[in-house]
Amino acid sequence: MTPAARLQAAADILDQLSGTRATAEAVLKQWGQNNRYAGSKDRRAIADRVYRCTRARSRLLWAMQKTEKSTGQGRALVLASLALIDGAPLDEIETLFSGAGYGPKPLTDEEKSQISAADGDAPLWVKTGLPEFVVGRFQQQFGDDWAAEATDLMTPRAPIDLRVNGARTARDEMLKVLGEEGLSPQPTPFSRFGIRLPSEPPPNLVKLSAYQQGLIEIQDEGSQLAAFLAGAGLLPGASKVVDFCAGGGGKTLALAQMMDGKGEIYACDVVEKRLRAIEPRLQRAGASAHFVHFFDPEDETQLELLRGADLVLVDAPCSGSGTWRRHPEEAHRLNEAEVERLHGLQTHILSRAASCVKPGGRLVYVTCSVLDDENAATADVFEAQNPAFDALPIHSLARMASLFVDNTARLTELSAGHRLRLTPHTTSTDGFFIAAYTRTS
């Protein structure tokens, strides 16, 4: 493909992304399957342009005087990215936008004046790349650090974290194996089973024999920490663990690693299809599938069977705003009404999950959001409505999980008692929120 044809393809993909809930990764993959003539270099260049435009979306649309509702966003984004991110001069852009072959149509006079105009004094939400309604929240939540938090959440290409399956191998061994594969693995600072790989060049992990043998799983270090701090398998005599919102089982697998074949995990979700994806993952990890049961926690009869749990982990549905560095396209799909809806759903799920915890048992609430509406505000409502639950300080969870969690002093420093917020800026992880409770009666 010519460079111009790649730009046109990127513009088309960006237009498709605006009209769907699918991830950029999925849309790019589909495009590759439908356009077999595109080679791997073409696909890389197109994906790179799509991500570059998506990360800087607010700024680029603003420069082209487009809104989220305007048509022709793809073309505007690509054009503005050449001028404002790559710093390409107008004559170079005009050569690419000549209309020849499969390239984009020539520039209009309006487009020429838009890309030639200075960036101007863009509003804060434009400069940071955050959705407009989130800026005020960030200023309130993070004070002077808000812009650094926003930049680290929105700009970079996040590294890839792996969790080493400690039941089968050791982290040092995997560091060696991955190094021999030509990758540049580093131990992560907080999870004792974490390995971090640079995102460039993108490693083909699923092809590695270590992956196929279930020795490593792809899991952000923040997610590993949430599961490890919950402490499955560490509570004396505890055997019944409920993963209340198990989804595809990322945390279920980490819980299974901690439990080391003892006790039972009840993996729940309202979407059964998601739960079914856990089985092959458990098999690959060598975690005995027979001790995992699948449940729909919105079904009263099934909820009854979950009662008396030693530990209930609630990895609640959320905006996913903590992962915007990986899914920048999601940021511009979120709005205030959705955040409000999620807060209501989280409160509902937490109260049902709490009813399953036995006296003396533990409840851990987790989101991968960086918004207080879904974190502190949800925890506040839960605490006000559930006096039988006492706060469980993060430092005691970390101490208990010290075989799995390192650098506990830093985690304690970042925590506010029983609540912990992880962010790309503070912990170099995805954004996560963790709150822990013990049931007193």
Ligand SMILES: C[S@@+](CC[C@H](N)C(=O)[O-])C[C@H]1O[C@@H](n2cnc3c(N)ncnc32)[C@H](O)[C@@H]1O
């Ligand atoms: C953040 S995801 C879980 C991710 C998963 N724990 C992991 O680590 O891979 C939240 C999950 O909650 C599920 N969910 C939504 N409503 C629910 C409900 N009322 N009760 C339980 N789970 C629910 C969603 O289907 C989704 O799979």
